[in-house]
Amino acid sequence: MAIHRAMCTTDPATEPSMPTVTVSLVALLLHMGWARDLEVRNLEGRLRAAEDGLQRLKYVLEELRREYEATRHSLSVAEEDAARLDNQINKLQALLQQGMVAFSASLHSGKIGPLPTATTLIYDDVLTNYGQAYDSDKGTFHPPYSLIQQTFHRYGTFTAPVGGVYYLTFKANAPAGSALAVSLVKNDGVQCSVYGELGGDAGSGAVLALRKGDRVVTRLSSNSCVEGDEKRRTGFGGFLLFPTA
Incomplete structure (x- = not known):
């Protein structure tokens, strides 16, 4: 009988504390989930910022395109005016040459x-x-x-x-x-x-x-x-x- 008791008796100090392990694991998992959520939110924020930047870039590019078209039109008009002016100058020079009488x-x-x-x-x-x-x-x-x-x-x-x-x-x-x-x-x-x-x-x-x-x-x-x-x-x-x- 004494031997049987000795084999069935355990030391409470060596037994694992199940509630402590569970809490730590849960806390770790929660921390990991929170960190993942935080990372996802950061990624989403960066993505939104990138999309906003892309939209601003598109707006700037559109403005540049309009300015380029306006400048090209102005240059075309200026070239036409220059051509007309050259033609008028040539006519005036011809008249002046004929007018030297x-x-x-x-x-x-x-x-x-x-x-x-x-x-x-x-x-x-x-x-x-x-x-x-x-x-x-x-x-x-x-x-x-x-x-x-x-x-x-x-x-x-x-x-x-x-x-x-x-x-x-x-x-x-x-x-x-x-x-x-x-x-x-x-x-x-x-x-x-x-x-x-x-x-x-x-x-x-x-x-x-x-x-x-x-x-x-x-x-x-x-x-x-x-x-x-x-x-x-x-x-x-x-x-x-x-x-x-």
């Missing part, structure tokens, strides 16, 4: 008239010939811009090289006692005239709107005369004020 010629010596019919005066002394358009051999201004001008280059004719507003002037001197009658004639139409019965000096001029190819001459009337001298008191000149075409 100025001449002055005089009768340096000799006498013309009196003649039985009216005649176009031809001048032998070229003072100014901007653009080399005045034929000094013939005493004629004929700008080399069209074939029309070559047709009349022998007759003391000014031919408008470009449409515009011109100032043309003339002066005449007649010997004492001689009749003086000279007219500025555009396409056979008298624009202005000077007269004198006892010789002397006279002059006039006009601002004329000319089309390209219009012809202007100084015409000595019949039975009148003019003479040249070193003072160049008989002459014809003019220049383009501004082009109109």
